[in-house]
Amino acid sequence: MEKILILGCKVGGIKKKIMNKKQLNTKNIPKIVNNYPTKHKEGFTDKEINSLIKEYDLDPKKFYEKLGVNTCMAIEDEIITYHCDIELALRCVFEDRNKRPGEWD
Numbered sequence: 001m002e003k004i005l006i007l008g009c010k011v012g013g014i015k016k017k018i019m020n021k022k023q024l025n026t027k028n029i030p031k032i033v034n035n036y037p038t039k040h041k042e043g044f045t046d047k048e049i050n051s052l053i054k055e056y057d058l059d060p061k062k063f064y065e066k067l068g069v070n071t072c073m074a075i076e077d078e079i080i081t082y083h084c085d086i087e088l089a090l091r092c093v094f095e096d097r098n099k100r101p102g103e104w105d
Helices: 029-035 046-055 060-067 083-095
Strands: 002-010 013-021 072-075 078-082
Touching: 029 083, 046 060, 046 078, 060 083, 078 083
Parallel strands: none
Antiparallel strands: 002 013, 072 078
């Protein structure tokens, strides 16, 4: 895991903080998606998708472009995006590609 040094100003000196930057790779995408804490077992709410995007420092425009049009459901007036669609979108972002014809649902 990549380490990032963040320097901040503090009265009387410099405060240092080491943070671990979470990184995606083709091996950990399924684990990240399937273990991500979601309100509904069926998939991700918009808020959860945006949290995932922020947590992994993704470009939201690129992510949603790769997610594209997909099958979803509604629970309690919230749109739920299935885990498999989130995983595919992340894979497409990471691999810098579009969905292949056999990957559309």
